[in-house]
Amino acid sequence: MTALPTAPFALLAREGSSDVEILTGDVVDVDLLADIPLHRADGTPQEVFALVPYRQVRERGFEAHDDGVPLRCLVVSGHERVPRAELMSQLPTAAVPLTDAGFDITDEDYAEIVRRVIADEIGRGEGANFVIRRDYTAGVDADATTAALTWFRALLEHERGAYWTFAVVTEGQIAVGASPEAHVSAQGGMVTMNPISGTFRHPAGGATKATLTEFLRSTKETEELFMVVDEELKMMSAVCSDGGRITGPHLKEMSRLTHTEYMLRGSSRMDPRDILRETMFAPTVTGSPMQNACTVIARHETGPRGYYSGVAALFTPNEVGGHDLDAPILIRTAYLVDGRLRVPVGATLVRHSDPDGEVSETHGKAAGVLGAIGAVPRDVPAAPDDDAPTEPRMPLGSDPEIAELLSSRNARLAPFWLEAQAGGAGRFTGRSALVVDAEDRFTTMLAHQLRHLGLDARIVAWDAVTEAEVRAADVLVAGPGPGDPRDPTSARVRRMRDVVALRRSADAPLVAVCLSHQILADSVGIELSPLPSPHQGVQKDVEVFGTTASIGFYNTFTARVPAGTTAVADLEVSADADGAVHALRGPHTASVQGHLESILSRDGMRTLEQLIAHAVS
Numbered sequence: 001m002t003a004l005p006t007a008p009f010a011l012l013a014r015e016g017s018s019d020v021e022i023l024t025g026d027v028v029d030v031d032l033l034a035d036i037p038l039h040r041a042d043g044t045p046q047e048v049f050a051l052v053p054y055r056q057v058r059e060r061g062f063e064a065h066d067d068g069v070p071l072r073c074l075v076v077s078g079h080e081r082v083p084r085a086e087l088m089s090q091l092p093t094a095a096v097p098l099t100d101a102g103f104d105i106t107d108e109d110y111a112e113i114v115r116r117v118i119a120d121e122i123g124r125g126e127g128a129n130f131v132i133r134r135d136y137t138a139g140v141d142a143d144a145t146t147a148a149l150t151w152f153r154a155l156l157e158h159e160r161g162a163y164w165t166f167a168v169v170t171e172g173q174i175a176v177g178a179s180p181e182a183h184v185s186a187q188g189g190m191v192t193m194n195p196i197s198g199t200f201r202h203p204a205g206g207a208t209k210a211t212l213t214e215f216l217r218s219t220k221e222t223e224e225l226f227m228v229v230d231e232e233l234k235m236m237s238a239v240c241s242d243g244g245r246i247t248g249p250h251l252k253e254m255s256r257l258t259h260t261e262y263m264l265r266g267s268s269r270m271d272p273r274d275i276l277r278e279t280m281f282a283p284t285v286t287g288s289p290m291q292n293a294c295t296v297i298a299r300h301e302t303g304p305r306g307y308y309s310g311v312a313a314l315f316t317p318n319e320v321g322g323h324d325l326d327a328p329i330l331i332r333t334a335y336l337v338d339g340r341l342r343v344p345v346g347a348t349l350v351r352h353s354d355p356d357g358e359v360s361e362t363h364g365k366a367a368g369v370l371g372a373i374g375a376v377p378r379d380v381p382a383a384p385d386d387d388a389p390t391e392p393r394m395p396l397g398s399d400p401e402i403a404e405l406l407s408s409r410n411a412r413l414a415p416f417w418l419e420a421q422a423g424g425a426g427r428f429t430g431r432s433a434l435v436v437d438a439e440d441r442f443t444t445m446l447a448h449q450l451r452h453l454g455l456d457a458r459i460v461a462w463d464a465v466t467e468a469e470v471r472a473a474d475v476l477v478a479g480p481g482p483g484d485p486r487d488p489t490s491a492r493v494r495r496m497r498d499v500v501a502l503r504r505s506a507d508a509p510l511v512a513v514c515l516s517h518q519i520l521a522d523s524v525g526i527e528l529s530p531l532p533s534p535h536q537g538v539q540k541d542v543e544v545f546g547t548t549a550s551i552g553f554y555n556t557f558t559a560r561v562p563a564g565t566t567a568v569a570d571l572e573v574s575a576d577a578d579g580a581v582h583a584l585r586g587p588h589t590a591s592v593q594g595h596l597e598s599i600l601s602r603d604g605m606r607t608l609e610q611l612i613a614h615a616v617s
Helices: 054-060 084-088 107-124 144-158 209-216 219-239 272-278 290-300 355-372 400-412 442-452 467-472 491-505 515-523 604-616
Strands: 009-014 019-030 048-052 071-083 098-103 129-140 164-170 173-179 182-187 190-193 196-201 245-253 257-267 311-317 323-328 333-337 340-349 432-437 456-461 475-478 510-513 527-544 547-560 571-575 581-586 589-592
Touching: 019 084, 054 272, 071 084, 071 164, 084 144, 107 129, 107 290, 107 340, 107 355, 107 527, 107 547, 129 219, 129 290, 129 355, 144 164, 144 173, 144 333, 144 355, 164 311, 173 355, 182 272, 190 219, 196 209, 196 219, 196 355, 209 219, 209 257, 209 400, 219 245, 219 257, 219 272, 219 442, 219 527, 245 400, 257 355, 272 311, 272 323, 333 355, 340 355, 432 442, 432 467, 442 456, 442 475, 442 604, 467 491, 475 491, 475 515, 475 604, 491 510, 491 515, 510 515, 510 604, 515 527, 515 547, 515 581, 515 589, 527 571, 527 581, 547 581, 547 604, 581 604, 589 604
Parallel strands: 432 456, 432 475, 475 510, 510 589
Antiparallel strands: 009 019, 009 164, 019 071, 048 071, 048 311, 098 129, 129 340, 164 173, 173 333, 182 190, 182 323, 190 257, 196 257, 245 257, 311 323, 333 340, 527 547, 571 581, 581 589
16 A cells, blocks of 8 residues: 655646556755756756746746745656555545635625726727636635645545646645646647636536537637637747647536637647746636736736646656656646635636626636535535436537537638648748737737748847848738727837838838737828727628638727728728728738737638738739
8 A cells, every 4th residue: 555645745636547646756946947957967857846836927028916936846756656546545534624714805896806807908908808816715724734635535536527636735835626727738749738718617416418508609608718729829839830730629527617628739849848938828817918918917916826827837758858748727726825725716807708707607616626625515416307308427528419519619710720731832932021029929820820821930029129120021010919009108009100110111011910000000090999899809701802801800999981981091991881991001011900810710811811912012
């Protein structure tokens, strides 16, 4: 019989395995991801388990409340696998009572935060979606290690569908959870990300086909998933030479909740620590665009996140001398520090969000964790109706009608990201493209598509691009970004105005996207105004110079001309019947309001190729 470890240790039960892995070793806290000690002093590789806190987003230059929570590494000296049943027989079962339990933010206050984010952030063009958390807290009058082992046993027994079920016990910090979501993994040169979004809280008695079908037909839930897939494809395009291919969607069925998910896969030769840095952190627990989401979180959350929305990362030496990476998101996790239990939960806020519904979602997520660890009563299946026909219970995802309803979502998506991407078409081979990033990493997807078309594409940040670079590029792509294009106080908007003006004055090929399209329109006197309702993650069929195109939009503002206008200054105008300008073109210039790189742009590649062809003609 295997003896239970003493601290520090980590217990891992991974999806698809009948064993529990027991990791023991020494703890080392480091400052940066690059400092994670993947090699011994003599250069030989070693296994490391790391808890990566949310504050590490500062490594990417993003804003975060700095609570000093460490990037904690367990340098593994012992790695044992034990059958689950054998380990469970040794784990404690007595309930761990909680005291003084409740949310740190009242339901009313959280609902008010939701209203403010929708009005002040999404409503002003700061982004498409944002995740704002609240914490369920309670006192725990029990030995910390015993509590952790008790909760871990309860998760093994009662939770299902988790990617990792884990307990991490180190001095001063305990984490126990069942994460449904593999944020990023890298194995044999293949990178995988697993965006999960849309939360169906099971009704009393459990989910049914009818209630799940209603959830799957929800516009809000569907668009929420599409938006996070777009955001994670930005990350995949930054770390993978082939950009990333989408498969799915699938259901992630757990004990109290069901989610919808996609899988993204691509090839990369990057160091796994660099892959982890470039993918910090999942939009499902932050928002999009990522950089501005971190700023919004800092404005509206009342305190630091700790490890919530960070990752647990296992770096394992592989046969070629490097390391494989397996890193789930730190959600659905209970933390125990100094006798206080904390269960952070968040809701994804989009333009359709109902404040009361988002409050309910946080209750459901907290109950999912607390019920699974036995801290609150678990759901009891409803008593069967004696007159109702009995049906064998099976995963709802295997029902043919549910499967068809899920797969029908892909009819809305761009084939470019669903299909294996062969070599680039090469139409523009021999030309370079400079993509100016205005703080929306959609530019990584744009650059990938440009390379697919044969261009040698490079991305430069708005505050780093030089006048010489703006003038020298064969094609300059002025990128999208958050915020109000009319804002004279924004240094980013002012700089993008300079970039567009400088490129136009050089009479050189320019393609402008979203925010930059609006700036181009404003430069010739076209009015800019907010939309009655933000188009964040909206798919529309629009006319682009005589051709109908299905394009994804992420905009709160639009350029607008009087109905029937076809030209302003030296630019031809493509607008709808209400005067909303979808595209502009003129001498060596083309622009588009929508995001041709988005998964929502079914005709994105064709339209992008046409705009570039016009600009270089």
